[in-house]
Amino acid sequence: FFDKVIQEVGPQNVMQFITDNVANYKAAGEMFAARYRTFYWSPCAAHCVNLMLQDLGERDDMKFTVQRCQEITKFIYNHAYVLNLMRKFTNGAELI
Known part of the structure; x- marks a missing residue:
């Protein structure tokens, strides 16, 4: 799916690839960034903050x-x- 979108838009027009920070999206983002070398991957900041808050909420204290x-x-x-x-x-x- 992501590769199809990148091809449709054109790799030269993609500056950044932002995904949730789950393992499969992270791997896909890094793979596409390495393959095309015209953009970089980064995790979604809101998703990262949400994960951190969930982890904090799980602490007994x-x-x-x-x-x-x-x-x-x-x-x-x-x-x-x-x-x-x-x-x-x-x-x-x-x-x-």
Whole structure:
């Protein structure tokens, strides 16, 4: 699939190949970057941050904190009065 897209766009028009950081996408990105030598591969920063946060959430010393944050967030978003109050004090910013 990726090779077909690269050929359709033209390797000279591809500057960077960004994928999730899973092993098969990483291997494909590195392989294409080596094959074409006109662009480089890099992992998706958002995916990397998500993986790091998941790992942190799995730590025993963080599980309670993550659980409490989830409970507070659910409470706020399930109660219109509290949600409107939060939005008032955060100038409309959302938690999630």
